[in-house]
Amino acid sequence: MVDYSVIGRQADAVRSREVVTGQARYCPDIRLPGMLVGKLLYPELPCARITRLDVSVARTLPGVVTVLTAKDIPGENSYLYAPPADQPLLVPVRVRYQGDALAAVAAETEESAQAALNAIQVEYEPLEGVYDVLEAMKPGAQQVWSDRENVYDHLVIDHGDIEAGFKQADIIIEHTYLTPLVEHAFMETEGAVAYRDGDGTMVVYSSCQAPHRDRMQIARSLGLPENQVRVITPHIGGAFGGKDEAHVQIHAALLAQASGRPVRIIRSREESILTHVKRHPVIVRYRSGITRDGKLTAVHAEAIGDTGPYLNAGKDVMNFVAATLSGPYFVPHARLESYTVFTNNPICGAMRGYGIPQASFAYEAQMDLLARAINMDPLEIRLLNGLETGMQVPTGVTIREGRGMKICLQEAAHLSGWKEHDKEDRQPAPHLRRGWGIASIWFSIGMGRNIPDHATATLEMTLDGSVILHTGAADMGQGAHTALAQMAAEAIGVKFEAVKVIGPDTDRTFDAGPSVASRQTFISGNAVLRAAQPVREALLQTASELTGLPMEILQLKQGLVLAEDEVLSLTVSELAVKAMEQNRRLQADGFYAMEYPEPLPPHSYRYAPSVFTFGTQVAQVLVDIETGQVTLEKLVVVQDAGKVINPGGARGQVEGGVIMGLGYALMEELLVGRGSTQNLNLGNYLIPTAKDVPGLIVKIMEIPEPYAPYGAKGLGEPPLTPTAPAILNAVVDAIGIPLYRIPLTPERILTAIEAHHAENPPNDV
Amino acid sequence: MNEIEIHLAVNGIPRTIQSEPGNTLLEILRDKLGLTGTKEGCGAGDCGACVVVMDGQAVNACLVLAAQAEGTQVITVEGLAQDGNLHPLQSYFAEKWALQCGFCTPGMLMSCYALLLNNPNPDPDEIRDAISGNLCRCGTYQSVVEAVLATVKMSQEARGG
Numbered sequence: 001m002v003d004y005s006v007i008g009r010q011a012d013a014v015r016s017r018e019v020v021t022g023q024a025r026y027c028p029d030i031r032l033p034g035m036l037v038g039k040l041l042y043p044e045l046p047c048a049r050i051t052r053l054d055v056s057v058a059r060t061l062p063g064v065v066t067v068l069t070a071k072d073i074p075g076e077n078s079y080l081y082a083p084p085a086d087q088p089l090l091v092p093v094r095v096r097y098q099g100d101a102l103a104a105v106a107a108e109t110e111e112s113a114q115a116a117l118n119a120i121q122v123e124y125e126p127l128e129g130v131y132d133v134l135e136a137m138k139p140g141a142q143q144v145w146s147d148r149e150n151v152y153d154h155l156v157i158d159h160g161d162i163e164a165g166f167k168q169a170d171i172i173i174e175h176t177y178l179t180p181l182v183e184h185a186f187m188e189t190e191g192a193v194a195y196r197d198g199d200g201t202m203v204v205y206s207s208c209q210a211p212h213r214d215r216m217q218i219a220r221s222l223g224l225p226e227n228q229v230r231v232i233t234p235h236i237g238g239a240f241g242g243k244d245e246a247h248v249q250i251h252a253a254l255l256a257q258a259s260g261r262p263v264r265i266i267r268s269r270e271e272s273i274l275t276h277v278k279r280h281p282v283i284v285r286y287r288s289g290i291t292r293d294g295k296l297t298a299v300h301a302e303a304i305g306d307t308g309p310y311l312n313a314g315k316d317v318m319n320f321v322a323a324t325l326s327g328p329y330f331v332p333h334a335r336l337e338s339y340t341v342f343t344n345n346p347i348c349g350a351m352r353g354y355g356i357p358q359a360s361f362a363y364e365a366q367m368d369l370l371a372r373a374i375n376m377d378p379l380e381i382r383l384l385n386g387l388e389t390g391m392q393v394p395t396g397v398t399i400r401e402g403r404g405m406k407i408c409l410q411e412a413a414h415l416s417g418w419k420e421h422d423k424e425d426r427q428p429a430p431h432l433r434r435g436w437g438i439a440s441i442w443f444s445i446g447m448g449r450n451i452p453d454h455a456t457a458t459l460e461m462t463l464d465g466s467v468i469l470h471t472g473a474a475d476m477g478q479g480a481h482t483a484l485a486q487m488a489a490e491a492i493g494v495k496f497e498a499v500k501v502i503g504p505d506t507d508r509t510f511d512a513g514p515s516v517a518s519r520q521t522f523i524s525g526n527a528v529l530r531a532a533q534p535v536r537e538a539l540l541q542t543a544s545e546l547t548g549l550p551m552e553i554l555q556l557k558q559g560l561v562l563a564e565d566e567v568l569s570l571t572v573s574e575l576a577v578k579a580m581e582q583n584r585r586l587q588a589d590g591f592y593a594m595e596y597p598e599p600l601p602p603h604s605y606r607y608a609p610s611v612f613t614f615g616t617q618v619a620q621v622l623v624d625i626e627t628g629q630v631t632l633e634k635l636v637v638v639q640d641a642g643k644v645i646n647p648g649g650a651r652g653q654v655e656g657g658v659i660m661g662l663g664y665a666l667m668e669e670l671l672v673g674r675g676s677t678q679n680l681n682l683g684n685y686l687i688p689t690a691k692d693v694p695g696l697i698v699k700i701m702e703i704p705e706p707y708a709p710y711g712a713k714g715l716g717e718p719p720l721t722p723t724a725p726a727i728l729n730a731v732v733d734a735i736g737i738p739l740y741r742i743p744l745t746p747e748r749i750l751t752a753i754e755a756h757h758a759e760n761p762p763n764d765v
Numbered sequence: 766m767n768e769i770e771i772h773l774a775v776n777g778i779p780r781t782i783q784s785e786p787g788n789t790l791l792e793i794l795r796d797k798l799g800l801t802g803t804k805e806g807c808g809a810g811d812c813g814a815c816v817v818v819m820d821g822q823a824v825n826a827c828l829v830l831a832a833q834a835e836g837t838q839v840i841t842v843e844g845l846a847q848d849g850n851l852h853p854l855q856s857y858f859a860e861k862w863a864l865q866c867g868f869c870t871p872g873m874l875m876s877c878y879a880l881l882l883n884n885p886n887p888d889p890d891e892i893r894d895a896i897s898g899n900l901c902r903c904g905t906y907q908s909v910v911e912a913v914l915a916t917v918k919m920s921q922e923a924r925g926g
Contacts, residue, residue, distance in 0.1 A: 012859045013862065016859040016864060019859075019870050020856075021846055021851070022802020022843045022871050023802065024867055025801070026868060185900075186866070187806045187814055187869050187900065187901070187903075235866075235867060236866060237866045237867070237868030238866040269808060477868075651908075652865050655906075656865060656902075656903045656904030659906070660902070681811055682812050687902060688904075689896075689897045690901075690909070690910070691894070696907060
């Protein structure tokens with residue numbers, strides 16, 4: 001075991017003092033002289049043609065400085081998350097969903113900006129939209145686009161011989177699983193502040209996950225070279241994927257450019273829920289074959305995702321659903337399919353989990369029904385089929401490090417007392433039923449093959465031995481900056497407190513890619529290690545010259561200089577001064593790109609990721625069969641992290657993910673009727689509160705990942721993904737009736753119980 | 766607009782503020798006094814990001830009209846630290862990682878501060894009750910409970926008991 005002095009040790013989050021004193025500045029807290037209030041106009045109908053858009057009155061109102069429509073945009077009128085750039089910034093003619101923007105205004109006050117929106121005259125020709133994903137797939141359905149089919153993408157991942165696989169099965173079962181449309185509900189709504197600097201640079205403070213992509217998008221829409229745009233992230237109040245694509249930063253910059261004044265746009269909570277991308281509601285048809293002794297022989301699963309009218313990350317998310325639908329199990333024959341389907345519902349794309357919450361819900365609910373069909377314990381069937389290192393999965397990838405699957409399963413079983421459950425009280429009162437459920441997941445880290453996945457980090461050692469780390473990686477609260485600072489401290493050999501982090505500022509930091517896909521610990525972490533190496537070497541070389549000792553026995557640790565285990569009377573500062581005098585460089589860049597040394601066999605899925613993490617959760621629930629209320633009594637969470645960089649941060653990521661997962665299981669669902677969202681605030685879109693969180697028993701496993709910095713891999717998303725199926729399986733165990741849909745609202749549970757009693761009259765009880 | 770004059774004490778400092786009748790306490794704090802530590806998360810009293818302590822009670826500042834704040838004593842997150850020394854709640858929030866993105870943290874801190882004013886020795890359920898109106902999407906609830914318990918323990922030890 002390597003003895004680290006900073007890695008794996010507790011440290012407060014960088015900049016936490018600013019947060020607890022209220023000094024942390026988020027976009028809404030930024031005030032600039034002469035700053036205007038920016039607002040966007042949203043349509044009254046989710047699907048329409050604009051026949052008249054008259055802003056002439058609005059432009060004349062007192063306090064109104066600028067009103068922009070589509071034709072006022074100097075550059076490209078579209079977002080460019082990835083090609084095709086199909087979503088306009090301001091709709092010229094055709095409204096395709098409730099969150100399309102029609103016009104942008106900048107005014108002296110909130111009131112005058114609102115008055116300007118009210119004074120814009122819009123006439124619509126209502127159009128027939130398509131609001132049901134299965135309807136949208138039918139021939140002759142209303143088309144969202146005239147030049148593209150509603151079924152934008154149909155991916156088929158074929159592995160082995162699916163027919164032969166089903167022939168080997170003793171039992172085949174097939175069910176359909178449904179997951180809801182879900183909202184990120186980051187506490188800070190989307191915001192941006194833009195102003196033109198003295199030299200003409202457009203400076204944009206942006207609450208975002210992808211500052212360098214923001215810069216590119218702003219430049220292309222304003223018609224500026226990219227080096228005339230500077231994107232800075234202030235504190236970011238959560239994101240969870242929902243601030244991966246640009247939101248209002250391009251609009252704020254357009255308004256600042258047109259008005260010549262600073263402009264701030266902050267979305268209201270209603271606007272936030274109305275507009276940004278959501279987690280896809282997905283329908284999964286899942287068919288699997290199994291032998292009587294419990295071996296999976298074949299899986300054929302199809303996932304249908306309602307992606308809304310614009311592509312965004314929709315296809316990528318749905319392809320991830322397909323690529324993981326076989327679950328963390330060895331499946332010799334598989335056909336995994338995804339459909340990405342346009343509708344006039346809200347846009348769907350990245351949200352914590354990126355397709356895996358939908359996939360894991362289906363494969364883990366199905367796994368329990370398979371276990372039930374052959375009368376096998378749910379733990380046993382998972383242990384019997386679980387992935388291992390070296391096994392090939394349907395995408396064509398061979399698992400690099402797969403021990404985590406069974407280690408997490410066994411640990412969760414142990415911590416939850418899985419074998420002891422039946423000794424506990426299953427019916428503590430006549431109307432109450434207790435049950436237990438288990439669920440395991442696999443989760444890929446990084447963007448996937450053939451997708452850009454790299455980062456640069458820069459380190460500077462100063463003459464007093466303190467260090468400045470520049471990173472373009474956005475920290476939205478997940479703790480990336482703290483983890484990177486710890487890695488820098490460890491890798492150079494200074495104390496954690498000696499490292500200061502400069503976060504994304506595109507004039508000062510290099511591109512680290514977006515903070516998505518649980519990738520920054522791995523990718524930016526490796527970049528930091530590569531930057532640290534030459535700095536450390538320059539210091540050690542200097543130490544060797546000063547002491548006459550060979551470099552191999554010298555070490556830097558916590559700011560001390562050691563020869564083997566003996567602390568020398570030299571400081572890092574002295575080394576830095578000496579190194580500088582000898583013209584040695586004490587600044588360095590590190591660049592890292594995800595490596596895929598294993599070749600893929602032919603016909604593999606071309607984006608197949610290679611790094612996987614595993615986790616298992618066990619839920620204990622109490623169901624009131626009279627009210628349908630589910631109480632989550634206990635949740636055991638075992639998650640592989642490769643290596644914990646910061647215990648507090650790691651625990652926060654795991655618990656936070658799990659709490660979002662329990663919201664997914666029990667309460668969260670955006671209700672959309674004919675393209676209009678009904679629950680537009682946090683009073684009717686309910687997320688978990690402190691009182692919804694049960695006793696959590698969390699254990700983080702450390703199974704080092706090859707190629708990862710200190711063996712650490714991402715932890716931001718995976719813990720969310722087993723929670724919903726574990727809870728569902730526990731509820732099914734409690735009431736003895738299969739369920740196929742989340743959230744498990746009291747109504748749904750009562751309906752299922754009633755339907756079951758109607759089919760099975762209770763005279764056999 | 767007919768402006769009204771509001772008198773209140775914020776973090777111990779008496780203030781006289783010209784306000785429009787429709788202004789909320791949140792707007793007064795953020796826009797008139799520049800105390801942007803108090804956040805707006807929903808504008809509807811659903812999320813608790815704007816919780817401040819008014820006359821010893823936690824209130825959602827977005828739901829308090831300016832006139833209702835007349836003559837009150839208001840404490841915001843900026844008023845917790847004294848002479849540059851963090852309040853123990855603040856120290857334990859940082860130490861226990863009872864914050865991630867930090868946007869709910871000021872409101873969360875003020876709900877906990879109000880709880881301890883009224884109940885110096887709360888149990889975990891009472892703490893959960895006290896913060897049940899503070900939404901944290903990052904999911905720091907468990908750590909918040911631990912930070913409050915650590916604060917209670919420390920103050921009991923400081924009092925010798």
